[in-house]
Amino acid sequence: MSRLAEIVSRVESLAADVDLESVRRWKAERPGRRAIGHMPIAVPRELILAAGMLPVGIVGAGDRLEIIRGDAHFQSYICHIPRSTIELALTGRLDALDGMLFPSICDVIRNLSGIWQLLFPGRYVRYVDVPQNFDPAVGGRYWRAELDALREDFQRMTGDPLNDESLREAIAVYNENRRAIRELYAARSTAPWSFPTAEMYQVLRAGNLLPPEDHTALVRDYIREAALDPDRREEDRSRVVLVGMFCEQPPIGLLLTLERAGCWIVDDDLLLGLRWLVDDVPLDGDPLENLTRAFLDQHVRTASMYEPEGRRGTWLVDSVRARGADGVIFCAPSFCDPALLDQPMLTSALDRAGIPHTEFKYSEDTGQFAVIREQAGTFSDSIRLWSET
């Protein structure tokens, strides 16, 4: 097996690891190890790591689990990710986790934190309410207190002090990890034929489960090996940015379908929690203060975060330009309020900038892609014509 094939097979099996076998193995390597799960988007993974615990990103079960008990907890008009996440928990698949963090992405995840409290009393659960005020004296002061509280929780849990030195180390590890992920995104944008999205997504997604140092190495191995693969040849296709997938994950088949329909995906908002901070967090000085400030100033622009300047969509237009994309595909989970309420604002920003777009919805367990394929194909053809004229 080639090195690349090995990497791909590893990340595929990690993406299919709904039982968290990899986390169990990691914990079994040394007794007393702990792991903390978190739902998509912003959580301070650095703090978890600094406490000697493994941060584990939980993104539902996709199309890999039959939902039997989860549906009894959610009405039909609620998105799919909370169903499969509850199913995972009720079937003991998340038992390897010593706690769960629920970040403030929307009211579904918010209330899921409450369902967790009702169904699993005694387990560690915390709702992580990220500040929407970015003034250091206001939102910063609040966020610092939240991080202090988290630090205290973790200290209580492990029985060990969480000191500044270990936090600084954890920040350095994540700086490096995010750098590697940025390299991956840059490499794909330059040569998308070498980094097909369905594959590179699973490389990224491995970061939900692996210790960050391992993930960084894996990402860099992948970048090197995929670029060297002689079978991956340049091909002229339309270049698109994909938006709306920051929480409930698309089935792999959907990503494959989009590229088979004739586009290269050159940017996306998949798994933003793994790349929440867009720049390095400084290592000098008080590490918790640095982390606090980074969440205020360096967070990703996405639907769940307030834009004080009211310029919704500028980041999307910038991304389209920076990646040399021809258009945007909005691909949001059904019933996803953040993505769907954001969309009209983003489309007007694109319209003002003369950037074409199309849209459709999915569910993590969607199995039929014919319609999407056709629509994406038509869109791709039209924007290629557009960019050639």
Place this chain on the structure above:
Amino acid sequence: MTAESTRAVEKERSMLLQKELIGGHYDALARAHEEGKKVVYTFVPGNLTELLRSFDLLPVLPEINALQSGMRRKSAEYIAEAEKAGHSEDVCTYVKCDIGMLRKGNVGPTGQTLPKPDLLLLSYTGCFTFMKWFELLRQEYDCPVAMLHVPYQADGRIHGHHLAYIVDQLKREVIPQLESITGRTFDEDRLRESLGRSAAAEEDFVRVLESAKHVPSPVDAYFGGVYYIGPIFSAFRGTAEAIEYYRVLREEVEARTRAGEGPITPEGPMGRERYRLVVEGPPNWTSFREFWKMFYGEGAVVVASTYTKVGGLYDRGFRHDPARPLESLAEYCLGCYTNLGLPTRVELLEKYIREYRADGFVINSVKSCNSFSVGQLAMLRQLEERTGVPGAFIESDLVDPRYFSAANIRNRLESYLQMLDQKRAAGAGR
């Protein structure tokens, strides 16, 4: 005039007062810009009415406009308009109803055109959608926005840093913006006076809610309750008019209690009280009367509801406090019902079921509102387990008539009430 007819006239007084209050407010809004007054759009949960009034600002509450559009049967057209403009079928219908109304000329419930906002005060309390809603309005109006992020009470406690965060935002974000649009400086004494008036009205409001502990209950705390919350949840908290309204209302309710009378329904006084229910979730507005009739027609009275707590949990002891003006506003925001974690919501409902001696409870799960609805099935099971009282689960929507199926809801309710009868008969036979 006989004693009987005097009481009949008095029964109407609170309704007339409320009508006058609301009518007067819409008149004032219609004239606002002509008269040089400024207008602030904001939300019901976590509203800062006293603070706005201390600057002589006039509040507009788009949620109330949306529900009024629902009651006036305009919402279907407005929602269609918003969907035509690219808004998803899947999202909260209050937002779409508001945007549709705006596109159709922004004519309010009294037929007068609403003034444009001079400021959008985004009280981000208990609902994620609020943020998106005002971001969307900002695009339509191009006016400043003041954001007030109220952290969620996931563990049911108000933490010191949550309180400080809100007070900091009031001082550094909200008040400066209010000063800037009005050209005035913040007058803390005026705010204190207003908060004192709030507390006085809150006292009487709570008496009205708690009158439902009496058997038979003199009020319906859900269908009737949505009228009672009107002034205090909207533009009138902190005004002398609100004090007067709640005083009159309380007297009316006390008179009904003394007389052993039940609630007044749209068809007159309700017949014999047969079932006492607690309701969780907002009502449907497009078929409000039909929905209500499904209850009172069967002799079911709602003795406590959570919807009447979205603008504050006064019945659990909260009062605005003039001695700590900003802190008190912050506590108020934190404590609104939809800002509470699920375990706290379950505890509250459990207390209502016990304290109000309810025979059952009904969850009206509305499609629009993730804030309310996500977790209601788990709440149902928990409540049944904890109280031994069976619950009913019905589904509808706020202002989208496509999601109100009268036949389904009626069937569900009827069979639920029959089940309560059977349970009662079995209990009596034991």
